[in-house]
Amino acid sequence: MSYKIPLFDLNFDENEERAVVDVIRSKWISTGPKTAEFEVKFANMLGAGYAVALANCTVALHLALKLVGVESGDEVICPSLTFVATVNAIRYMEATPVFADVTSMSDLTISPQDIEAKITAKTKAIIVMHYGGFACDMDQIMAIAKKYNLKVVEDACHGPLSEYKGRKLGTIGDVGCFSFFSNKNISTGEGGMLITNSSEYYAKAKLLRSHGMTSMSFERAKGHSTEYDVIELGYNYRMDDIHAAIGIVQLDKIEEDLAKRAIHRKNYINKLSDISSIVIPFKDYTAFSSNYIMTIVLKDSESDKRNKVREALAEKGIQTSIHYPPAHRFSIYEKNFTELPLTDYVADNLITLPMYSKMTEESIDYIVASIKQVLCA
Numbered sequence: 001m002s003y004k005i006p007l008f009d010l011n012f013d014e015n016e017e018r019a020v021v022d023v024i025r026s027k028w029i030s031t032g033p034k035t036a037e038f039e040v041k042f043a044n045m046l047g048a049g050y051a052v053a054l055a056n057c058t059v060a061l062h063l064a065l066k067l068v069g070v071e072s073g074d075e076v077i078c079p080s081l082t083f084v085a086t087v088n089a090i091r092y093m094e095a096t097p098v099f100a101d102v103t104s105m106s107d108l109t110i111s112p113q114d115i116e117a118k119i120t121a122k123t124k125a126i127i128v129m130h131y132g133g134f135a136c137d138m139d140q141i142m143a144i145a146k147k148y149n150l151k152v153v154e155d156a157c158h159g160p161l162s163e164y165k166g167r168k169l170g171t172i173g174d175v176g177c178f179s180f181f182s183n184k185n186i187s188t189g190e191g192g193m194l195i196t197n198s199s200e201y202y203a204k205a206k207l208l209r210s211h212g213m214t215s216m217s218f219e220r221a222k223g224h225s226t227e228y229d230v231i232e233l234g235y236n237y238r239m240d241d242i243h244a245a246i247g248i249v250q251l252d253k254i255e256e257d258l259a260k261r262a263i264h265r266k267n268y269i270n271k272l273s274d275i276s277s278i279v280i281p282f283k284d285y286t287a288f289s290s291n292y293i294m295t296i297v298l299k300d301s302e303s304d305k306r307n308k309v310r311e312a313l314a315e316k317g318i319q320t321s322i323h324y325p326p327a328h329r330f331s332i333y334e335k336n337f338t339e340l341p342l343t344d345y346v347a348d349n350l351i352t353l354p355m356y357s358k359m360t361e362e363s364i365d366y367i368v369a370s371i372k373q374v375l376c377a
């Protein structure tokens, strides 16, 4: 089905095309100078010490947990209202995900109170996810981590350039992870980035990204080294220069893209705020946000009603989504199931509305008018 207003649209033009062609013509298409340039540009943009470009964010999360020392049998506290990769990464380490609830209907980030309540002698780390590009309560979370000697990994996939008290998301915990999957704020097709201020984590991430080898083929091709040793059991988690070249172009556009999204969000909020039967999460949020997604939550509702609203909007040509089916209700997390009343309610009654820089004010008018019609019907 093709929608009049899609959920998302790529912010691509001939600049991305040219960047790809240039890399192909250079004949160095795997990890190389473009990847290194993308890393430096990304780290500088966020004020992070180091950045390591990777194949995607799922592997960034895996490496992050490895860097902070999560081991088999450890517990890692995480949200359930996230993309399942956040949680799967914990399982890659043979550790146990312990789900914590969201803060409230209007703050869909992980609850610091629930994090503290879920800490046991086995807890090793916390993964937070900055839902929609809106920051978790990092002061409280870092204080809890300090008190119990836990590591903090930030899944900042939704939040490039988002801020918390003047600091960029992803730079506050021990390691930050980003995704450049096609529908993210920065798109390269597949792609991810790990950032950290620790030189030790940085060195280890670079090793693990490429088989645990002490030098990369690009360095050897340049004649910088001819031999290598393998000193860790690593992976092939590399990004290549074709994706990195797209990423570099995307970084040139990100500020303008986010500025447009901020205007769209403001328009949405102004136009939606007289609907008494919905909650607009993060409505009064004032810090800079990447506005990855625009969500509403139906009040006094249940999933059937929400699904009917989504169907009615689809009939009007408006594509919507649900961020997210909660991880604790998936079959593979049956053994880790726990009651999360707020997450359950939100997951059953949330609707993700279209959000992308190229959308128009007219389309927002149409979406809001359609929601009013559907909810009053």
Ligand SMILES: *Cc1c(COP(=O)(O)O)cnc(C)c1O
Residues within 6 Å of the ligand: 055, 056, 057, 058, 059, 082, 083, 085, 086, 129, 155, 157, 158, 178, 179, 180, 181, 191, 192
């Ligand atoms: C997209 C996303 C991921 C996974 O990223 P990939 O690059 O697709 O592996 C993980 N966590 C969150 C919150 C995401 O939105």
